[in-house]
Amino acid sequence: MEDIISCIDIGTSKVCAFVARLSELGNVEILGKAIEPCSGVKKGVIVDIDSVSDAVRSCVQKLKALTNISIESAYVNVMGLHVDLFYFKSSVDVLRQDHEITSGDIERVLKKVEDVKLPEDLRIIDIVPRQYIVDGCDGIIDPLGMAGVKLEVESDVVVGKITTFNNIVKSLEKANVTIDGFIAEALALGETALTFDEKEMGAVLIDIGGGVTNVSVFKNKSIVLYDSIPVGGDHITNDISIGLRISSSDAEKLKREYSLALTSLISNDHEITVNELDGNTRKTIKVSQVVEIIEARIQEIFLLCKEKLEETGEFKDFSGEIVLAGAGISYMDGSVELAKEVFNLPVRLVAYKSLGIANPEYLTSIAILRYVAERMKSGRKDTKSSKPNRQKKEFGILKKIASLFNGLF
Ligand SMILES: Nc1ncnc2c1ncn2[C@@H]1O[C@H](COP(=O)(O)OP(=O)(O)OP(=O)(O)O)[C@@H](O)[C@H]1O
Ligand SMILES: [Mg+2]
Numbered sequence: 001m002e003d004i005i006s007c008i009d010i011g012t013s014k015v016c017a018f019v020a021r022l023s024e025l026g027n028v029e030i031l032g033k034a035i036e037p038c039s040g041v042k043k044g045v046i047v048d049i050d051s052v053s054d055a056v057r058s059c060v061q062k063l064k065a066l067t068n069i070s071i072e073s074a075y076v077n078v079m080g081l082h083v084d085l086f087y088f089k090s091s092v093d094v095l096r097q098d099h100e101i102t103s104g105d106i107e108r109v110l111k112k113v114e115d116v117k118l119p120e121d122l123r124i125i126d127i128v129p130r131q132y133i134v135d136g137c138d139g140i141i142d143p144l145g146m147a148g149v150k151l152e153v154e155s156d157v158v159v160g161k162i163t164t165f166n167n168i169v170k171s172l173e174k175a176n177v178t179i180d181g182f183i184a185e186a187l188a189l190g191e192t193a194l195t196f197d198e199k200e201m202g203a204v205l206i207d208i209g210g211g212v213t214n215v216s217v218f219k220n221k222s223i224v225l226y227d228s229i230p231v232g233g234d235h236i237t238n239d240i241s242i243g244l245r246i247s248s249s250d251a252e253k254l255k256r257e258y259s260l261a262l263t264s265l266i267s268n269d270h271e272i273t274v275n276e277l278d279g280n281t282r283k284t285i286k287v288s289q290v291v292e293i294i295e296a297r298i299q300e301i302f303l304l305c306k307e308k309l310e311e312t313g314e315f316k317d318f319s320g321e322i323v324l325a326g327a328g329i330s331y332m333d334g335s336v337e338l339a340k341e342v343f344n345l346p347v348r349l350v351a352y353k354s355l356g357i358a359n360p361e362y363l364t365s366i367a368i369l370r371y372v373a374e375r376m377k378s379g380r381k382d383t384k385s386s387k388p389n390r391q392k393k394e395f396g397i398l399k400k401i402a403s404l405f406n407g408l409f
Contacts, residue, residue: 003376004031006074007368008059008177010052010168012041012232013210013327017059018365019069026377028369031069034062035361043230044081044212046167053174060175073178075372076168077185077364080214081228083125083160085184088113091133091152099147101134106144109153118159125165125182126158130222156223158184181372185364186216186226188371193325193350193363194218202320206305206339207364208328210234215305217314225314229304233328236297243293244285246274260291261298262334298335302342322347330360 003022008015015038021029036058040051060071090112094105113127132140134148143151165182172179186205194203199218207214209232217225233255241251254274260266269288276283309315322343329335330349339347350363357366 004069005180005369005372005376006063006071007076007183007365007372008056008074008172009077009364009368010038010041010046010056010171011209011364012044012212013234014038014361015052015055015059016361016365017056017063017071017074018362018369019063019067019071020369020373022373022376026373028366028373030366030369032063032067033362033365034059034066036062040171042211044079044228045164046171049167049171049174052167052171056172056175056177060177071177073180074172075181075183075368076172076179077188077368078125078160078164078168078182079185079212079228080216080226081212081230082164083158083184083226084122085223085226086157086159087130087154088116088157089152089154090115091150094148094151099149101143101146101148101151103144105151106132106153109151110155113153113155113157116157121161121163122159123162123165124157125160126184126187128156128158128187130154130156156187158182158187183368183371184226185367186214187223188367189214189325189364190216190218190223191371191374192355192367193323196221198321198323202318204305204309204314204318204320204322206302206322206324206326206329208232208301208324208326210328213301213305213326213328215308217309217318219320225309225312227308227312229301229308231301231304232326235301236294236328239293239297240290244274244289245277247277247279250275254290255294256331258287258290259294259331260334261295261329261332261338263288263291263295265334266291294332295338298329298332298338299342301329302339306342318345321345323350324348325350325360325363327360 006019008017014035016035018033019031021031036055038055040048046052064070090109092109094101131154132143133152134140134143134146135150199221202219205216211232211234213229213232215227216223237252237255240255241248266287269286271284271286273282273284322339322345336347336349357363
């Protein structure tokens with residue numbers, strides 16, 4: 001039977017919802033998408049539950065009209081500002097007399113991660129196994145059926161402040177949507193946007209959204225840093241508005257029309273007529289005045305990312321690649337060149353086209369769907385062969401944790 005999954009990306013500038021069909025092979029087929037502008041999130045924090053829930057409701061209605069599917073539950077994103085990641089190793093003794101590792105052993109070793117002592121206000125929202133170790137032999141992806149006495153797992157544990165999730169749950173509840181799981185954005189983005197080699201050799205993913213820039217670092221196939229800076233594309237708009245003394249909406253239009261990150265790329269520095277703030281008078285400015293402001297702000301965002309990376313020590317001896325993502329930066333021609341100047345490292349933009357992603361705004365949603373599909377995949381194989389499976393257990397954790405939150409507030 002085919003599975004239908006949905007996800008909701010609550011961003012600073014928009015709410016985006018997708019519904020997809022999961023094929024038998026675990027491939028994601030997008031059935032419908034809806035996007036609604038939303039101003040209920042500031043600096044990555046929900047400040048207006050009604051505005052978010054209205055946007056979610058409207059997306060759900062659009063998806064119903066488009067696909068005839070009623071979205072009752074969805075996976076939802078959480079960004080770096082709200083979560084912490086830590087590494088945890090747990091171990092159990094293998095129970096069977098013949099020492100064959102069963103799904104029960106795998107479930108127990110993963111469950112042990114949940115025993116970790118956390119401060120009162122923090123909750124685990126996801127457990128992502130990096131590798132299993134059987135009797136000291138590491139690098140094992142699926143220990144099921146192997147022989148051993150001791151089973152260990154090294155995991156990335158995602159934890160978040162319970163109060164933060166309160167508002168996400170409430171916003172979705174008001175739109176009659178329950179949560180299937182919270183997905184740490186960077187984990188999903190890392191899977192979709194980075195190549196296997198980048199994750200192995202080292203990559204910094206810089207996702208510039210509307211109000212927030214997420215910075216994450218991947219090394220040896222794992223995420224080693226996940227943080228956020230409260231600046232994004234909306235700050236470029238704001239700078240243009242203040243710098244040229246024009247309205248925000250006019251500034252946003254100018255930004256989108258002259259979307260260059262470098263003044264050196266201006267081919268024709270012509271004059272543009274814009275409205276003064278009072279709305280009655282017009283004035284003339286030059287393209288270079290807009291682009292200078294864009295360049296200065298993007299450079300500042302990159303410098304802030306660099307500072308963050310240096311602060312955490314993640315930049316010492318770093319020789320990997322920088323990958324830029326998010327609608328706040330992806331439309332800006334010259335952003336890759338500017339980033340190269342700041343970081344002095346190879347830089348590229350997420351390969352939206354070859355990933356089959358039509359717009360940068362859809363990246364998070366599609367990445368979440370693919371990430372969930374990947375984690376469900378083996379569980380589906382499992383149903384057919386009736387062989388208990390590791391990933392099904394791991395995936396069950398997401399659902400179980402979400403169920404703790406649903407109806408909690
Ligand atoms: N065509 C365009 N040219 C330039 N900038 C654009 C364009 N379209 C969107 N943007 C900018 O992209 C930003 C929104 O990016 P994105 O959709 O990735 O953010 P978000 O997910 O809503 O927010 P966040 O991730 O910060 O919570 C806004 O600042 C918007 O002005
Ligand atoms: Mg976003």
